[in-house]
Amino acid sequence: MRLSLATSAIALTIALASCAAPKETLQETTPVAAEATTESPTVTEARAFMARAESELSDMSDEASLVFWAQATNITDETNAAAAEIGARATKLSVSLANESKKFNIDDLPQDLARKMTKLRAGITIPAPSTEGAAEELSTITTDLDAKYGTGTFNYKGKDMTLDELSTIIETSRDPEELKAVWEGWRTVSPAMKDEYARMVEIANEGAVALGYPSLDQMWLSNYDMAPEEMEAEVDRLWSQVEPLYKELHCYARTRLNAQYGDDVQPKTGPIRADLLGNMWAQDWSGIYDVVKTDTPGPSYNVTQRLVEKGYDPIKMVKTGEAFFTSLGFAPLPETFWERSMITRPEGKEVICHASAWDLDNKDDVRIKMCTEVNEEDFDTVHHELGHNFYQRAYKDQDFLYKDGANDGFHEAIGDFIGLSITPEYLKQIGLINESEMPPADADTALLLNIALKKIAFLPFALTVDGWRWDVLSGKTAPADYNDAWWAKRLEMQGIVPPGPRPADAFDPGAKYHIPGNTPYLRYFLSYILQFQFHKAACEQAGWEGPLHRCSIYDNKEVGERFNAMLEMGASKPWPDALEAFTGTREIDGSAIVEYFDPLMVYLKEQNEGQSCGWDEPAAE
Numbered sequence: 001m002r003l004s005l006a007t008s009a010i011a012l013t014i015a016l017a018s019c020a021a022p023k024e025t026l027q028e029t030t031p032v033a034a035e036a037t038t039e040s041p042t043v044t045e046a047r048a049f050m051a052r053a054e055s056e057l058s059d060m061s062d063e064a065s066l067v068f069w070a071q072a073t074n075i076t077d078e079t080n081a082a083a084a085e086i087g088a089r090a091t092k093l094s095v096s097l098a099n100e101s102k103k104f105n106i107d108d109l110p111q112d113l114a115r116k117m118t119k120l121r122a123g124i125t126i127p128a129p130s131t132e133g134a135a136e137e138l139s140t141i142t143t144d145l146d147a148k149y150g151t152g153t154f155n156y157k158g159k160d161m162t163l164d165e166l167s168t169i170i171e172t173s174r175d176p177e178e179l180k181a182v183w184e185g186w187r188t189v190s191p192a193m194k195d196e197y198a199r200m201v202e203i204a205n206e207g208a209v210a211l212g213y214p215s216l217d218q219m220w221l222s223n224y225d226m227a228p229e230e231m232e233a234e235v236d237r238l239w240s241q242v243e244p245l246y247k248e249l250h251c252y253a254r255t256r257l258n259a260q261y262g263d264d265v266q267p268k269t270g271p272i273r274a275d276l277l278g279n280m281w282a283q284d285w286s287g288i289y290d291v292v293k294t295d296t297p298g299p300s301y302n303v304t305q306r307l308v309e310k311g312y313d314p315i316k317m318v319k320t321g322e323a324f325f326t327s328l329g330f331a332p333l334p335e336t337f338w339e340r341s342m343i344t345r346p347e348g349k350e351v352i353c354h355a356s357a358w359d360l361d362n363k364d365d366v367r368i369k370m371c372t373e374v375n376e377e378d379f380d381t382v383h384h385e386l387g388h389n390f391y392q393r394a395y396k397d398q399d400f401l402y403k404d405g406a407n408d409g410f411h412e413a414i415g416d417f418i419g420l421s422i423t424p425e426y427l428k429q430i431g432l433i434n435e436s437e438m439p440p441a442d443a444d445t446a447l448l449l450n451i452a453l454k455k456i457a458f459l460p461f462a463l464t465v466d467g468w469r470w471d472v473l474s475g476k477t478a479p480a481d482y483n484d485a486w487w488a489k490r491l492e493m494q495g496i497v498p499p500g501p502r503p504a505d506a507f508d509p510g511a512k513y514h515i516p517g518n519t520p521y522l523r524y525f526l527s528y529i530l531q532f533q534f535h536k537a538a539c540e541q542a543g544w545e546g547p548l549h550r551c552s553i554y555d556n557k558e559v560g561e562r563f564n565a566m567l568e569m570g571a572s573k574p575w576p577d578a579l580e581a582f583t584g585t586r587e588i589d590g591s592a593i594v595e596y597f598d599p600l601m602v603y604l605k606e607q608n609e610g611q612s613c614g615w616d617e618p619a620a621e
């Protein structure tokens with residue numbers, strides 16, 4: 001499996017993610033148009049070509065998805081070889097169609113056809129050049145990287161531990177020595193990936209250049225209905241909206257960690273030690289809620305405990321997630337979902353546990369693949385994954401190249417948007433808490449802190465991952481500098497440092513799924529902004545007047561209908577059209593997330609008063 005954790009089967013196999021730049025943009029950003037023949041073939045010819053391309057890609061997708069699924073749910077030499085083989089064929093097909101499309105001058109085509117042509121060209125996540133053997137070598141590497149990550153273990157205290165087990169220690173241990181050992185231990189899986197990764201970057205960049213892009217990062221950034229540099233400017237703008245909130249959260253968390261661990265482990269100033277933040281990659285800090293919790297009253301229950309006490313098992317968690325969607329008016333998942341999904345880690349098999357949602361036939365065969373455990377985090381993840389599946393189902397009648405998210409951030413945001421409606425009131429409605437446990441208004445700060453530890457802490461992490469990768473793909477960062485550049489970005493954006501010096505052969509980016517898995521990461525940054533925009537718009541549609549974090553759209557069919565109208569569009573229109581269909585605005589904007597956390601911001605500022613926030617100054621020795 002190459003890339004998608006999420007999108008349609010075609011994105012999974014052939015990497016035709018959302019793109020669709022308008023005509024003008026294409027000319028600016030891709031020399032492809034300039035190379036097009038002067039004698040433009042007719043529109044009829046272009047239509048015939050596109051019909052054939054969509055049909056061939058659809059057939060390939062159906063075939064490849066099954067092979068990738070077989071590999072992800074049972075990693076063996078055999079399934080790896082089969083995945084590598086079909087991966088190479090799929091890449092060759094998509095590259096050859098993209099090249100063939102160059103004979104059509106996009107400017108001569110009607111909008112719809114032009115949109116599809118751009119999707120054919122820009123949508124290949126890891127392209128190969130047409131050189132003999134390149135697609136095969138690339139596919140062998142990507143399959144191998146995936147398998148190395150999926151099967152990685154670290155022997156701790158005499159036991160071979162998987163990522164789930166190591167992650168649990170990072171989340172629950174408060175012993176800094178143990179945290180450091182486990183954090184460093186997981187990163188022993190990735191040095192073996194580095195040479196292959198560097199070779200992959202080389203081949204994929206040749207592939208991007210052959211398709212007419214300056215480099216692969218620019219090709220990735222061409223998937224947002226605007227020029228790559230405009231999209232980068234959008235990202236900067238969004239970050240500047242939310243950065244002040246992150247800075248306050250960082251400052252506040254650092255003070256609490258200092259109180260917990262003392263100056264020797266976590267100084268009062270400077271960056272935070274990455275292994276103390278309750279998550280293997282410091283991307284979600286809710287694991288240390290108990291360490292950093294506010295001194296104001298908080299909820300009296302703990303969702304994980306409640307799920308356990310109420311006898312939830314993984315299936316019941318997924319059923320509960322499905323019930324949220326059906327409460328909005330969506331049809332239930334098909335029987336095959338329950339028969340074919342991998343909901344828990346199977347005994348006696350190596351699998352890729354990183355959660356993902358699949359659409360195997362681009363019609364009804366949707367599935368999830370998770371190693372679900374009964375806890376709050378996986379309850380959220382279940383909603384996240386189901387969001388992908390319900391989106392896939394909603395756009396299944398679109399043409400093949402439009403069976404995708406409006407952009408990849410939309411795909412990631414659907415389930416999380418639903419997750420924002422898992423409020424105390426909703427927990428009461430489904431019987432997880434009772435009336436007397438409903439947190440009063442003075443628990444809002446604590447409730448919001450818990451959510452901020454997930455949502456705000458994540459934002460600079462997401463930018464770190466693709467900030468690093470764009471520099472790698474553009475050639476700005478050479479293989480010898482991979483690890484240093486990674487930590488330079490982690491420090492700059494997140495204000496975190498490793499618990500000790502890193503070994504010379506370290507390849508720490510490889511210890512995060514989406515790097516060996518080649519899943520672009522900007523999508524999650526966009527999702528975390530968009531989901532709050534969706535939430536705010538939905539709550540307004542529902543006539544909600546209270547604070548945004550108390551609003552749940554559970555059971556609201558009118559909101560569901562309008563939401564579905566956006567989902568059904570798939571990728572058929574530029575993403576601002578889809579955004580407008582649901583929210584009434586065409587601009588992606590951070591003001592909804594800022595508004596949502598406003599009461600918390602007031603508290604954090606109060607708490608941080610007198611502190612020297614930020615991490616520019618050298619850490620106290």
Ligand code: X8Z
Binds near residue numbers: 005283355356384524
């Ligand atoms: O990879 C995922 C999903 C599948 S698309 C589980 N997420 C990112 C991650 O785990 O790093 C969701 C949040 C960010």
Ligand code: ZN
Binds near residue numbers: 005006384385388
């Ligand atoms: Zn996802």
